[in-house]
Amino acid sequence: MEVTPAFGGIDWSWQHHAVCIVDDDGARLEEATVAHSKSGLTAISTLLHLRGVRSVGIERGDGPVVEHLIRDGFDVVVISPRQVRSLRSRYGAAGNKDDRFDAFVLADALRTDAGRWSVVHPDTDETIALRMMVRARQDLVAHRVAVHNQLLAVLQHNFPGAVGLFSQLDIPISLAFLRRFPSEQKAHWLVQGGAAARMRHWLTANGYCGRHTPQRLVEHLSAAVQGRTSGPAAQAGEILTLTLVDLLTTIREEQSALETRIKEALLAHPDGLIFQSLPRAGSIRAATLLAEVGDCRARYPDPESLAAAAGVAPSTRQSGKFSHVAFRRGCNANLRAALIDWAQDTPRANVWAADTYQRARARGCRHPHAARILAQAWTRILWRCWTDHTTYDPALHGRLADLTTEAA
Structure with missing residues (x-):
């Protein structure tokens, strides 16, 4: 018995998924809404298999739904949300958004224009793991910047002399200084009498190898605007400084450990040498390029x-004598x-x-x-x-x- 070709469309969300199956003439064979759960995804696969569906249209190319469909042997075709919005006009001028209707649009577009979109081929586990670590590192960097800015704001009110003392606020020598001298009152011990001996001894003990002399650092502390030196507000500033210093130290340590794992994964990846060979790529940039x-x-x-997927190629629209080149917003x-x-x-x-x-x-x-x-x-x-x-x-x-x- 010959099986009639059927096409599936899924409008997904993190709560539930709308499924639609159409036959070769565009008639709706099945419609259903299932929960975003293990049993719900199993029900989707069962329904698609029963109707002989081989290709499924969906609006994104990654995520648990896509991974489940690929594991179950379906060809997953990505049709972007912007394309779906345009395709709705085929079936009416209202352009209303409805999950089941969008699932139908995805399925019918796959029936009529399958050649316009490419089938999703999953990356290898090595690439997926590298991508997870690279993006986790980016999140850590963003957290570090946020905590750095918070610490800067605290110091500007309570200990202005610590700002600009070293080349960066969150480098190890600067964090060690703030852990030892978290307030202007405690740092006063270093500049008593204007002598640089105490500063020189502290720098030597902490392995400072920067370009500034102890005298230069003492002068910086002495010339700074006075912050809060006593009272509850000064005590609160000291507590906040120590808390943020500990947090920055932890984030830097975790970032360093994660970067080591990223470098290991890059060296073991079959494509690692390709991206490392690019000028100025290094290890982290090469890993990020490969992962993306x-x-x-x-x-x-x-x-x-x-170039289009990366959003570095301009978007050109031309009609008759009209031509408009614009920044490409829809991209990865x-x-x-x-x-x-x-x-x-x-x-x-x-x-x-x-x-x-x-x-x-x-x-x-x-x-x-x-x-x-x-x-x-x-x-x-x-x-x-x-x-x-x-x-x-x-x-x-x-x-x-x-x-x-x-x-x-």
Whole structure:
């Protein structure tokens, strides 16, 4: 008995999922709403298998629903939310949002336009693990910055002399100083009589290797605006300083330990050498690029698709004599951040990158725009190395660089 082709669509959420199955003529065969749970996902798979569905349309390419469908042998096709909004107009002018209707739109679009969207191929476990650690590190960095700013605000009111004493507020020597002298009153011991001997002894005991002399540091403390020196407010400031110093120390230690694990994972990854070979990539940047680009070559069939996914290629709209080029907002924000962070540093080590960036600035582009132009130019080279499983070689990929520069 010949099985009639059927297509599935799922409008997902973290609470429940709407499922719709249509036949080859677009008629609705099944509609259901199931809870976001293990039994709910099992019910979805059972329903899809019973109706002979092989391909399922959904609005995102990752998450537990996608992973479950892939494990159960379905082809998962991603149709972005913006495309779904446009597709609703096929079935009426109201454009109302309804979960079951969106599931139908996804299923019917898969029936009529399957060739317009690509099937999701999951990354390997090594890449997924690396991505989890890289993004966790980014969260730690964001937390560290937040705590740093909180500590800075406390010191500006209670101990202004500690601000700017060392090159950075959250480096080990600065944190050690604040742990030993958390208030202006306790630091006064260092500057009594204006002698630098006590400061020199403390610096030596704590392994200070900076460029400032003990006398210079004493003068900085002496010249600073006076903060709170006594009373409940000064005591509260000291308590807050010690609390935030301990928190910053812990975050730095955990970040350092996580970075070590990231470097280990990068060295063990089959694609690790490709990304490490890129100029100014180092280890953490290389790991971040690899984690966000992934290892599924089918995800980006050409350099243009990679540039568009990263949001470094402009969005062009043209109709008749009208042409508008705008910033691309719909993209993988993590991939864009990783690509631009790396690309904007490459002019320091690559003559072609420096020339591409300077030419963009000479045309009147501000730094963020010029950095995106450079990142777009690098995507052609990065894509070629990634696709060919080869490390970056200026001699081998020089022609690609020349072509990209001409296009820029």
